[in-house]
Amino acid sequence: MPFNDDSDGFPSALKLLIAGGFGVGKTTFVGTVSEIEPLHTEELLTTASVGTDRLTGVERKSTTTVAMDFGRITISGRHVLYLFGTPGQERFWFMWDELSNGAMGAVVLADTRRLEDCFPAVDFFESRGIGFLVAVNEFDTTCRYQTDDLRDALDLKPDIPIVLCDARDRRSATGVLINLMRHLLTSRAQR
Amino acid sequence: MTSLGTEHDHWFDDAAGRLIRPYTVSNGRTEPTLRMELLSMVIATGRRPPGQLGPEHAQALGLCGTVTTVAEVAARLRLPAVVAKILLSDLVDWGVVDTRAPDPIADSSNPAVLETILNALQRRL
Numbered sequence: 565m566p567f568n569d570d571s572d573g574f575p576s577a578l579k580l581l582i583a584g585g586f587g588v589g590k591t592t593f594v595g596t597v598s599e600i601e602p603l604h605t606e607e608l609l610t611t612a613s614v615g616t617d618r619l620t621g622v623e624r625k626s627t628t629t630v631a632m633d634f635g636r637i638t639i640s641g642r643h644v645l646y647l648f649g650t651p652g653q654e655r656f657w658f659m660w661d662e663l664s665n666g667a668m669g670a671v672v673l674a675d676t677r678r679l680e681d682c683f684p685a686v687d688f689f690e691s692r693g694i695g696f697l698v699a700v701n702e703f704d705t706t707c708r709y710q711t712d713d714l715r716d717a718l719d720l721k722p723d724i725p726i727v728l729c730d731a732r733d734r735r736s737a738t739g740v741l742i743n744l745m746r747h748l749l750t751s752r753a754q755r
Numbered sequence: 756m757t758s759l760g761t762e763h764d765h766w767f768d769d770a771a772g773r774l775i776r777p778y779t780v781s782n783g784r785t786e787p788t789l790r791m792e793l794l795s796m797v798i799a800t801g802r803r804p805p806g807q808l809g810p811e812h813a814q815a816l817g818l819c820g821t822v823t824t825v826a827e828v829a830a831r832l833r834l835p836a837v838v839a840k841i842l843l844s845d846l847v848d849w850g851v852v853d854t855r856a857p858d859p860i861a862d863s864s865n866p867a868v869l870e871t872i873l874n875a876l877q878r879r880l
Contacts, residue, residue: 572853578863579794640875643872669863745876
């Protein structure tokens, strides 16, 4: 029998999602903050697909294999944080429902050269009520944008934090997660 | 990708990939006997298996010496998560592995948990 109470000595695994467009640095971010080298697995996710075959108009469930990278940060003997990079291809967005199930929060990584790539992730977390922030991964060191300009470009609500980061830098990437935790605490207190 | 460096290397070739098809190790089954999540925790109970374990079950059990997750076992076996779930659910059925499903709602909505994570992350700076 599996155990299901809190007194069994198992730590709790908590899930954070690292989302954003293809090639924006999600796996780099996960690898930078993880205490283990990023691991890779494939999961079968259920997707609802609108039929284009003879069952026209009938919404059918199908399963698709989605590859994902993840890392780990041990918080204490009781809590372990797992960071999952979401599949970057936009055509997979509908799968995030299952992937995001039970997620504590999310980081949406954005690249100023392709800001629009992160729109689906922003829309998704907003619609699902999952707390998130936007982290602009700066591939060069010159800060050419003000976060207010980026907020306007992304049409972000004022309460969603937007931060600049370097996904390759451990302090910077860890700082993004700290900002996310503060945001989750603040938004929870305001409910 | 660095080598796993242990006895299960012979199932994997860097050039060719996995040397056996994933569902071979689960006897063609595609459903675990027990519902498991990627973040279900697993650990070996220390009890003896009821009989001789096949190599894949033995590998999976070997990865459960300390508490870990289904996702990590799958990644280290280089198997799709669903196949790792089938192996692990067998081990649970045989009493050699214990498991616990994640309880994300209870944890994610608890400010004390968020504070604990915040403090732990700050110490990593």
